[in-house]
Amino acid sequence: MPDKHPGGGLSVAKDSAYTAILSDTYSTEAPGLIRYFKQRMRDDEDANDLMQEAFARLAAHMRTKILVHPASYLQRIARNLLVDRMRSARRAAATIGPTLDELPEIGAAPEQSFGIERQDVMRLYKAAVDGLPEQTRQVFLMHRVDNLTYREIGEKLGIAVPTVQYHLGRALARIAQALDD
Known part of the structure; x- marks a missing residue:
């Protein structure tokens, strides 16, 4: 278990290791993660937002525990974010109902x-x-x-x-x- 500050964070030595691992992970995994999200999302801004959210969650987790393979954990976070986003979209669509484009024209049977x-x-x-x-x-x-x-x-x-x-x-x-x- 890593040494902790009285405030709950990692010790100074562990903090520099955390920063280095997170920085390395970002530089190697961010481009692939952006591609992953862009392939599955319609909006590039959504892909960027999801990539940032994935790294924010990874960073929050790594504040309490240094991961040996952060890229694997990051991929799991990314999949979970997509699933959450799709569920939210389905719930929103079910709540709102069909759009005007989806409704049949009334003029002709x-x-x-x-x-x-x-x-x-x-x-x-x-x-x-x-x-x-x-x-x-x-x-x-x-x-x-x-x-x-x-x-x-x-x-x-x-x-x-x-x-x-x-x-x-x-x-x-x-x-x-x-x-x-």
Whole structure:
């Protein structure tokens, strides 16, 4: 246990060791800690604030006990700070409720626009299926509508299973392209 001043701090000898360890830890760990927080935070100022808070907590802990591996302890502090920040943000969001941007528009019922979009997609889908070459369309419909296996389709049409797979892949690619266009 380190020697303590009557006021509760470290002795003078331990105080200089504390300062040196903290200074070394700051110079080696601060850049990485800033990167760690920036990757997980939206605001660079928040990342800087969290880095300073992490070192303040480390310094407060080291006033009472010199750590052999302060970087490991600092990483744990950083993770805990992020968890605390995320919990606070969730609580605040739950308390406030949705923002105006998150609320649906009142002017038009979404069901109506979904119905129109569904009709457009179905029209494009039907046109794409109708535009497939005869055998490709036949394989596609047998598989999707009649729920036949590749082997059953091959037996009915007199073609090999790899040929069935080829036609089905070709149909799916053309339909996907038609829907994307």
